[in-house]
Amino acid sequence: MGARIQICGRVVAQIDGRRVEAGLPGRQGPRLLVHLAANRVRPVGRDELIDAVWADDPPPKPDAALSVLLSRLRGSLGRAALEGRSQIRLALPDVWIDLEAAALGAHRAESAVARGDWAGASGPGRVALYTASRGVLPGVDAPWIDELRGRVEDLRLRALTCIAASSMGIGGAELPGAERSARMLVELSPYREVGFRLLMESLMAQGNANEALRVYDALRCRLRDELGSAPGPELQALHRRLLGPQRLAGAAGPGHRGRGG
Amino acid sequence: MALVMTCECGAMVRADTEDELVAAVERHLDEQHPQLVGKVSRDDIIAMAEMV
Numbered sequence: 001m002g003a004r005i006q007i008c009g010r011v012v013a014q015i016d017g018r019r020v021e022a023g024l025p026g027r028q029g030p031r032l033l034v035h036l037a038a039n040r041v042r043p044v045g046r047d048e049l050i051d052a053v054w055a056d057d058p059p060p061k062p063d064a065a066l067s068v069l070l071s072r073l074r075g076s077l078g079r080a081a082l083e084g085r086s087q088i089r090l091a092l093p094d095v096w097i098d099l100e101a102a103a104l105g106a107h108r109a110e111s112a113v114a115r116g117d118w119a120g121a122s123g124p125g126r127v128a129l130y131t132a133s134r135g136v137l138p139g140v141d142a143p144w145i146d147e148l149r150g151r152v153e154d155l156r157l158r159a160l161t162c163i164a165a166s167s168m169g170i171g172g173a174e175l176p177g178a179e180r181s182a183r184m185l186v187e188l189s190p191y192r193e194v195g196f197r198l199l200m201e202s203l204m205a206q207g208n209a210n211e212a213l214r215v216y217d218a219l220r221c222r223l224r225d226e227l228g229s230a231p232g233p234e235l236q237a238l239h240r241r242l243l244g245p246q247r248l249a250g251a252a253g254p255g256h257r258g259r260g261g
Numbered sequence: 262m263a264l265v266m267t268c269e270c271g272a273m274v275r276a277d278t279e280d281e282l283v284a285a286v287e288r289h290l291d292e293q294h295p296q297l298v299g300k301v302s303r304d305d306i307i308a309m310a311e312m313v
Contacts, residue, residue: 105308123306177294
């Protein structure tokens, strides 16, 4: 059955179907496991691990304390789980780590979207989104955790983009989902134009063209007021398409006041 | 082992085993996301869930 390690959300370690994270000592054990699992591709020096586990409040003999912690970790995961002494690496054979599955999911989803395989993007995109949405070590602050959270947040944004696009492509009952994902993308990344494009398109596809126009206008005003810029050519073209000759003709009726800017 | 998954539509699925999780998610797809039936693999369903 191998090993499964979950570092997003609750820290969980499962070895051959048996949960073992209860054996991780105190608060330091989960931090050590998360750091090693998130950096599995490279050996990690002992100083880096001491900093990751204890940050600004190391024990009097940090190297000895780290040795004890590593021994406890080996006790939970298995003797062969860690390799190295001065440079340490998680070496569990056949291990599944949720963060890695999320990264692979985002990549698979992007590839599927690129070739127009909308349904093919649905599963991997949601692996990335649901994993990334759980966050990492909530309530714990440290530069390495902030960097890890940045990686996870990037996966979340990529996943939302793929899910919005694939849901748009599938259409039908998935259109509200496209709008939901696009709205979340816009909320999390308010200057990322692809989110606005997907939101406008999903609204248009549901027959809510005026709502889509309102979304464009809100972005236009934000970019003007905060950055002194304007929506890019693709969004402007979408806006013109939304307006269309019929809407422009209707807007030019008696009593209409055009909006400047 | 408990597995929990919350679909972005708001539906929450909780199961004690991977087989139960997959069955529950597939029922949810059938009921709420018919265009995704048969499109989401077992491995992806399991990978979406959080171990709690």
